[in-house]
Amino acid sequence: MEAVFIYIAKSAVLMLLFYCVYFFLLRRETFFNSNRWFLLSGLIISSILPILSYTKVIWIDVAPNLNSNIQSALLSAPEKQSSDNNWSFIILGLYVIGFLIFLLKLAVDFYSLNSIIKGKKVKQQADFKFIDTEENIAPFSYFEYIVYNSSLYTVTELENIIEHEKVHSDQNHTIDVLISRFFSIIFWFNPIVWLYKKAISQNLEFIADSEASKKLADKKAYQYTLLKITTHENCVAITNHFYQSLIKKRIVMLNKNQSKKRNSWKYYVVIPALAAFVLLFQIEVIAKERPQIVNENESNIKSVDVYKIRKNSTDAELNEIKNNLQKNHNIKFEASDVRRNSSDELTSIVVDVTKGKQRAKSVQSSDKAINEFGVLVITYKNGDKKIGIQTINDSNNKESKVALSKGITSVNVNTDKKNDTNSPSSDSHIIITNNPNSKTDTHVNINSSTSTKTNSNTNTDISTVVTTDSDSKTSTKITIVGEKSNIAFSNSAKKNKAEGSPLVIIDGEEMPANYDLKRIDSKHIEAINVFKGEDAISRYGEKGSNGVIEIELKVGDKHTKY
Structure with missing residues (x-):
């Protein structure tokens, strides 16, 4: 009216x-x-x-x-x-x-x-x-x-x-x-x-x-x-x-x-x-709220589906994964460079998954059977979806690598089995190497969380990678889900709060409790090591109770003070 x-x-x-x-x-x-x-x-x-x-x-x-x-x-x-x-x-x-x-x-x-x-x-x-x-x-x-x-x-x-x-x-x-x-x-x-x-x-x-x-x-x-x-x-x-x-x-x-x-x-x-x-x-003139990039948690997630690719997966099974992804999530799945050994085990495969501007890719090629992995689909309560590659760690898998889009060259999940393989306190850390051509900042947040169940109805510890297009304003998340903790890597510029924030170590020097990670330009970072739980406490005492982030600068930037 x-x-x-x-x-x-x-x-x-x-x-x-x-x-x-x-x-x-x-x-x-x-x-x-x-x-x-x-x-x-x-x-x-x-x-x-x-x-x-x-x-x-x-x-x-x-x-x-x-x-x-x-x-x-x-x-x-x-x-x-x-x-x-x-x-x-x-x-x-x-x-x-x-x-x-x-x-x-x-x-x-x-x-x-x-x-x-x-x-x-x-x-x-x-x-x-x-x-x-x-x-x-x-x-x-x-x-x-x-x-x-x-x-x-x-x-x-x-x-x-x-x-x-x-x-x-x-x-x-x-x-x-x-x-x-x-x-x-x-x-x-x-x-x-x-x-x-x-x-x-x-x-x-x-x-x-x-x-x-x-x-x-x-x-x-x-x-x-x-x-x-x-x-x-x-x-x-x-x-x-x-x-x-x-x-x-x-x-x-x-x-x-x-x-x-x-x-x-x-x-x-x-x-x-x-x-x-x-x-x-x-x-x-229409005022719109600027998209807020926040850490993802289970309360925002409706479902997590993982379509596993094992070393003995057949062509028919790969084709079934392709059809299910297209039918259920409108996701395009392509598997190429597929090779098998005499035992009919996969020794080489390139998996490329795309949905709109999102893209996740996994490349494996060696003389031995491939490491098992899965295509991850996270469905949120508002209907949005994110795709990624899930690397599945087992006792025979010391290191898994996942190819990502712009911003991160590789993610290495290293596990040293000092104790029993089923012990949740196993020594583990994550090393992230930034793409030198990327202009995006990498920020690390450590939050308390419970483990996420996949569609296989198991509680298998997983390393989850969710990537988005570099032109998108949404955050890029890499989540390692363990028995008691959730580590998320995001290219958001959101400032960490002093209370409950991890201990930050740059080239061996301890930073203040309220240190803001966005002060660091990602082009100067050589590697980031993240420690959690008992492993962090054993290295740094009570100061590491909220987790520890070790940042190593490139050789030419060692003199830079943050």
Whole structure:
């Protein structure tokens, strides 16, 4: 409802703009035909321009208490909205009543016109249809029809009248009259539309007077004819009739010298005014919350699916994985460079998985059987999906490598089995080597979490890699899921909180507790070692209870202080 009122208000403003330019600058000029198109374009622009708008998006960082502000606003909204709706319906009801009244008046005028034309003898001459009626009405034209009562005028007067009406008919002035009439019905409440309608009709008479006087030998006789008909009161609406008020102005314009062409600059005054209108009212500014990159946790995840590829996987099984990924997740799966040994075990395979701009790739090639891995699909509660490669560690697998997209060259998951293989306190750490061509920063966050179950319904410890396109604003996550901890690597620039943050060691030097990792440019990093649990405590004592991040800088950057 509010949108309708705004549209009507904007249209009224534009109509007022064109009318003011015409009234103050153009109505005394003899550019009658130009004025005609100027006035018509004003009506068309005033009806179309308010619909057109340009949307400008402004990204904002939302304050922490924004949600509470929104909730309080929503709680107070219903009462105010209910009150506004009551007034809206009242105003709408008044508008509809006025609209129906003027629409009914238009129907009556059409009926009156039809009763005058219908059944009358029509004399065809060129493109005109002449009707000589016996009714006491003023001469008028309606499209190709020209109606008059010849008994009321002399031969000379009738000639002047017919030439005048021919101009109206030949230039289709009836269309202008109908357009202005329809606008006066739609915007009946706006006084400007009635002045605008009058200006259009008056200018049409100026055009007809000017063109008719050029074809007549006696210009003064034409003016006397105008004066004779000023007392005629019987006129048909929605037509161009010879009788019009303001006869004095018509005679003045007939005798006025032609305006100089340099005065045509006045038409262009409306252009900067229209530009100002667009800038002020037609640019819609939308504030959007800047995407917040946060650590992922199980509360946001709906499901985790892993499609395992083992050393003895057959071509049929690979094809089944491909079909399931396409069918269930709309993910494209390609397996190439597939080779097997004499025991029919996979020794070489390249797996390329893509979904939109996301891409994950695994390359394995050696003389021995491949390390088992899986295609990982994380489905979030909001329907989004992320893809990656899951490396599956076992007692025979000391090191697994996964190829990633931009930002990280490789991820090595090293496990030294100091204790029993089933012990959760096994010595393990992760080394991340940055791509020197990447401009993205690598940040490390350590969070407490429980283990994530795969679709195999086991609690197997996994190393998860989730990659996204470098042009995407979403974070790239690498999650190592163990029995008691969750380590996530993200290229977000979110500052670590001092409380519960890991101990940061750069080239052997301990950093302060509130140290901000985003101060480090990833191009200077040679490697990152992450220690967790008992392993971190055994190396650094209680200071390592929240985990330890060891960062080794490149040789040329050893002197750099952070």
